[in-house]
Amino acid sequence: MKLYHYIHCPFCVRVRMALGFFDLDYESVVLDYNDEETPLKLTNKKMLPIMEIDGEIMNESLDIIKALAQKSEKDLHLDKLDTESYEQLEQYLDALGKDVHNLCMPYWAWSKEFIPEAREYFINKKSAKRGPFNTLAQNKQLFLKGLELNLGQLPSKLLPFYESDKFTILDILLASHIWGMYIFPEYQFPPQIHIYLQKVKELTNFNYHEDFWK
Known part of the structure; x- marks a missing residue:
């Protein structure tokens, strides 16, 4: 799994906290804020976080967290x-x-x-x-x-x-x-x-x- 994110972004922090709670390993990629090419290439929009999970690209924080929950036995309710x-x-x-x-x-x-x-x-x-x-x-x-x-x-x-x-x-x-x-x-x-x-x-x-x- 690979997470593209900004450090300061609260929606990115949401996903990082969920990954930590679920004890899931992932590759962290902190993008420069002026990097438009990477997010546009991945999702056709400049919006982070972006997460690659089993080859699927996602960039809505709650959708990402729901997908991560399927990989853990821990309950985030x-x-x-x-x-x-x-x-x-x-x-x-x-x-x-x-x-x-x-x-x-x-x-x-x-x-x-x-x-x-x-x-x-x-x-x-x-x-x-x-x-x-x-x-x-x-x-x-x-x-x-x-x-x-x-x-x-x-x-x-x-x-x-x-x-x-x-x-x-x-x-x-x-x-x-x-x-x-x-x-x-x-x-x-x-x-x-x-x-x-x-x-x-x-x-x-x-x-x-x-x-x-x-």
């Missing part, structure tokens, strides 16, 4: 994707993600993930949608306020996992979308959420920058 809790979580992550991305993008761009050409491509593309990165950095207090309001809703749902006493696919969806905040230097998660994220890390054998420490 994928039936949760058919519940109202999943629909509510997706709406929550949409709201939460706006602030997370506005806060983290200026820092992601200067991580080791990006070579100069990819960094320029990333900044230009994301600035066209969100505005200049220096403006995002200047407005960080506004985004932090929005993040804190949304995260304030979370502790009551951790039982100790998301609306459950068992670890499920919903925990991977949630953790992958807020993990990026660890790169933001002034931010510290509330203790309960930090403990939750570290438990998810343990259960999924997840190492955010693993590819760069080999």
Whole structure:
């Protein structure tokens, strides 16, 4: 199996966490963000993650995770994707993600993930949608306020996992979308959420920058 991914991308992190939870071996290929040729060649669109499983190419994160589940005896409780809790979580992550991305993008761009050409491509593309990165950095207090309001809703749902006493696919969806905040230097998660994220890390054998420490 081969995974094409970006380090910072939460949808890619979803798949990496699932692979770790299922204890599946795979080849990791971190693409430069300005590499359009590889994803277009594989799927006719520039969208990651892309996973090759038994010769089949897939690039929807949940479809990939469902396919991976067939290769493991461990139960990620994928039936949760058919519940109202999943629909509510997706709406929550949409709201939460706006602030997370506005806060983290200026820092992601200067991580080791990006070579100069990819960094320029990333900044230009994301600035066209969100505005200049220096403006995002200047407005960080506004985004932090929005993040804190949304995260304030979370502790009551951790039982100790998301609306459950068992670890499920919903925990991977949630953790992958807020993990990026660890790169933001002034931010510290509330203790309960930090403990939750570290438990998810343990259960999924997840190492955010693993590819760069080999």
